[in-house]
Amino acid sequence: MTDPNWNADGEIEGARREPGARPYGILLVDDEPGILESLELTLGSDYRVFKAESGEAGLEILNAEEIALIIVDQVMPSMTGVEFLEKAIERNPRAIRMLLTGYSDLGSLARAINEGRIYSYVTKPWEPDDVRLNVKRALETYELATENIQLAAALSEANERLRAENVYLRREVERRYAFDQILGSSPAMERVFDVMEKVAETDATVLITGETGTGKDLVARAIHYSGPRKQRRFVAQNCAALPDTLLESELFGHKRGSFTGAHADKKGLFEIAHRGTIFLDEVGETHPGMQVRLLRVLQDGEIRSLGASNSINVDVRVIAATNRNLLEDVAQKRFREDLYYRLRVVEIALPPLRERRSDIPLLAHHFLDFASRKMNRKIQGFTNAAMDRLVAAEWSGNVRELENEIERIVALSGDVETIGVEMLSERLRNEPPPAETPGEVPTDLPLNTAVDGLKRRMITDAIRETGSKTRAAARLGIPRQSLQKMMKRLGLS
Ligand SMILES: Nc1ncnc2c1ncn2[C@@H]1O[C@H](COP(=O)(O)OP(=O)(O)OP(=O)(O)O)[C@@H](O)[C@H]1O
Ligand SMILES: [Mg+2]
Numbered sequence: 001m002t003d004p005n006w007n008a009d010g011e012i013e014g015a016r017r018e019p020g021a022r023p024y025g026i027l028l029v030d031d032e033p034g035i036l037e038s039l040e041l042t043l044g045s046d047y048r049v050f051k052a053e054s055g056e057a058g059l060e061i062l063n064a065e066e067i068a069l070i071i072v073d074q075v076m077p078s079m080t081g082v083e084f085l086e087k088a089i090e091r092n093p094r095a096i097r098m099l100l101t102g103y104s105d106l107g108s109l110a111r112a113i114n115e116g117r118i119y120s121y122v123t124k125p126w127e128p129d130d131v132r133l134n135v136k137r138a139l140e141t142y143e144l145a146t147e148n149i150q151l152a153a154a155l156s157e158a159n160e161r162l163r164a165e166n167v168y169l170r171r172e173v174e175r176r177y178a179f180d181q182i183l184g185s186s187p188a189m190e191r192v193f194d195v196m197e198k199v200a201e202t203d204a205t206v207l208i209t210g211e212t213g214t215g216k217d218l219v220a221r222a223i224h225y226s227g228p229r230k231q232r233r234f235v236a237q238n239c240a241a242l243p244d245t246l247l248e249s250e251l252f253g254h255k256r257g258s259f260t261g262a263h264a265d266k267k268g269l270f271e272i273a274h275r276g277t278i279f280l281d282e283v284g285e286t287h288p289g290m291q292v293r294l295l296r297v298l299q300d301g302e303i304r305s306l307g308a309s310n311s312i313n314v315d316v317r318v319i320a321a322t323n324r325n326l327l328e329d330v331a332q333k334r335f336r337e338d339l340y341y342r343l344r345v346v347e348i349a350l351p352p353l354r355e356r357r358s359d360i361p362l363l364a365h366h367f368l369d370f371a372s373r374k375m376n377r378k379i380q381g382f383t384n385a386a387m388d389r390l391v392a393a394e395w396s397g398n399v400r401e402l403e404n405e406i407e408r409i410v411a412l413s414g415d416v417e418t419i420g421v422e423m424l425s426e427r428l429r430n431e432p433p434p435a436e437t438p439g440e441v442p443t444d445l446p447l448n449t450a451v452d453g454l455k456r457r458m459i460t461d462a463i464r465e466t467g468s469k470t471r472a473a474a475r476l477g478i479p480r481q482s483l484q485k486m487m488k489r490l491g492l493s
Contacts, residue, residue, distance in 0.1 A: 014046020014132070015139035023047045024139050025066050029058035029084060030073035030100065035124075039071065042128040043135060055084040062091045068142045069135060071122065074101040074109070082112045089117070094145060096138040098122060179222050182215060183366055186356035192219070192348060199346050200227040205298065207283075207343045208321040210350030213400030216321040217281070219348060224277040229317060232276030235269045240285035247290060249306050251278075258307025270303045270314050277317040283343065284324035284335060291336045298342040318343070353395040353402065357465035360391045360402065367403045368419070371410035379413060383420045388475050389428050391466050456490050459483065 015024065025048045028039050036051040043049055050065055052058035055078060061067070070088055074081035085097045099121040101109050112118045119138050122131055179193065199206055200223045208216045217236075224234040237250060245259060253268030269278055286294065297303055298318060304311040320343045329335035353360065364382065372379050382390065395401050409423050421429060462472035473483040487493075 013136070014043075015136045015143070022066075024068040024142070025050065026069045026071065026135070027052065027058060027061055027065070027067045027095075028071050029053075029055060029076075029081070031076045032073070035073065035100070039131070042131050046132075047135075055079040055087070058084060059087055059091065062088055062095075067092055067095050069096045069098065069138055071098045071100060071135075074099050082117060085112070085117050094142070094149075096142045098134070098138060100124060179226060182218055182222055183362050184356065184359045185362060186351075186359045188351040188356045189359060192350060195346065195348055196223055197226075199223060199348075202227075203317050205318045205343055205345045206320070206348060207326075207346070208319065208348045208350065209326070210321075210323065211352045211396075211398055212323050213398035214350035214352060215399055216323070216350060217279075219350065220277075220279045220281075220319045220321060223319060224279075224317075227277075227317075229276050233273050234277045234279065235273045236279040236281060237269055238281045239290070240282040244287055244290065245306075247286075248293065252293065252303050253305035253308075255305055255307035258305075262307070266305075268303065268305060270297060270316055271312070273316045274314050275316075277319060280318065280320040282322060283320040284322035284326050284329060288336070291339050295336065295339045295342060298339070353398040357391050358467060360465075361387060361467050363399060363402055364390050364406060367406040368410065371407045375410055377410055377413060378415075378417070379410060379419060380417050381419070383418050384471050384474055386419050386421045386424060388466065388471055389421055389424055391471075392475065393428050452490060455486065456492060459487060459490070459492060 023046060026043055027050045028036050029052045030036050030039075031053055033053060036053070040049045040051060047069075050061045050067070052061055055072075055076060058070075058072065062070075070085070072081040072084050072088075076084070079087075081099050081101070085099070088095065088097065097118045099109060099112060099118050101121050102124050109118075109121055113121070119141065120134055122134060179196065182189075182193070184190075184192070196219060206220075206223060208219055210216050220236070221234060224230060237247070239247060241247075242250060249259075249262070249266060249268070251268050251270055253266050253271060254262050256262055256265050280294070283294075297314070297316070301313050301315060302311040303314055326335055326340055326344075330337045330340050353363075364387065368379060368381070371377075390402070390405075397404075405425060405428070408425065409419055413419065413423060416423075458476065459472065462475045463469060466472050466475055469483060470480055473480040476483065478486075
């Protein structure tokens with residue numbers, strides 16, 4: 001077995017830095033030149049050795065040279081070794097410090113070691129190999145410490161980067177759920193934005209109603225992320241997704257052993273959302289027992305976990321959503337009336353897409369841009385005929401259905417510039433655009449007046465909903481010029 005400390009000549013090998021790096025610098029301080037000489041002889045072949053015959057001279061070298069290890073004699077005329085090391089620490093705190101000492105002054109030595117001033121000591125007289133080994137170990141310590149400092153610096157830099165990234169991500173999330181992600185310029189949506197803006201600033205409980213896919217989720221998040229609670233949690237729970245007991249434990253938490261399978265205490269979402277917002281999706285699906293518990297939180301801000309003996313207070317803003325007609329459920333005694341009114345402090349009713357067709361072109365383009373970018377396509381837009389179909393479709397799945405339709409088209413589109421009717425899904429292609437509901441047939445008007453009235457309504461609707469006269473004309477099935485003439489005659493601008 002070869003000892004890694006010994007070289008071929010039977011000497012202790014010096015501590016090596018990585019190949020190519022300068023050997024370590026060692027500062028020797030002693031007032032006896034003979035000792036300096038002999039130490040230099042022991043260490044000079046492996047290291048860069050600097051000699052000083054006094055503490056003062058040693059400090060000057062420390063200022064000028066890169067020193068990894070200091071060996072200093074304890075007994076010197078102008079300053080002691082320990083005094084010298086005190087000063088050396090200020091100049092080069094990382095250098096490893098060793099004391100040369102006779103057995104006579106072990107007392108000061110012990111003190112110096114205890115105070116962490118020195119790493120080790122060499123007693124006079126010394127064995128050259130002892131010194132070499134001691135120095136080698138000391139320099140390995142120095143190397144580790146240096147590496148530690150570098151790692152710590154790298155770590156703190158990485159932390160800094162992560163922190164910056166977190167700030168960025170948080171902003172992203174906020175941006176993602178900010179108002180500007182909710183598109184719509186129809187009067188109906190303008191009204192929705194108006195209410196949202198006002199209500200976001202407050203803690204008022206909000207009930208969001210609307211058919212599936214109308215954007216209830218989106219609106220709930222936007223309210224949270226644009227209000228004063230945005231730094232706190234937004235937690236969402238779909239009340240239809242879980243059986244009763246599980247929903248209860250999810251929302252209110254449970255104590256260990258409160259039911260089979262409750263192996264540990266669990267915090268409920270109301271507690272987790274403290275100071276933030278809880279979103280109770282599909283609140284209309286809750287059972288009577290749950291409705292009572294919800295009422296209690298809304299009234300008193302109190303929750304009690306399953307199996308707990310006490311209630312605790314929470315400060316949570318509640319936003320609820322439903323695609324049911326809750327008022328009808330109240331009438332049918334399926335939903336508690338008191339809870340309904342507690343939830344519906346402010347109601348935001350999202351209109352179905354078919355009642356705001358003028359938003360369809362905007363939404364369609366938005367989803368097209370998004371999907372094109374995601375799938376690396378260069379589609380610019382829709383042909384007029386395709387857009388007419390989109391505007392006129394039924395969209396029982398509302399915005400979500402439109403979004404899916406466009407994503408599907410883009411995925412299957414290949415390399416085209418515009419989306420034509422032939423690329424729409426079969427249902428949209430084949431179903432004739434639903435006729436406008438004519439409404440009541442007027443019985444008290446001359447036929448021509450009544451017909452003109454209907455024409456006026458259909459034309460204004462078509463223009464409002466398609467956003468252009470060309471598309472309106474196409475939708476109405478008449479040439480653009482005829483539309484213009486007709487509008488003039490009917491007094492439409
Ligand atoms: N006004 C809008 N602008 C942009 N995207 C919208 C808009 N409304 C809805 N969306 C998009 O449509 C999809 C459905 O919206 P969301 O999930 O909010 O609907 P929902 O009313 O919660 O539906 P459900 O009742 O089925 O839960 C989402 O991808 C959402 O981003
Ligand atoms: Mg939803």
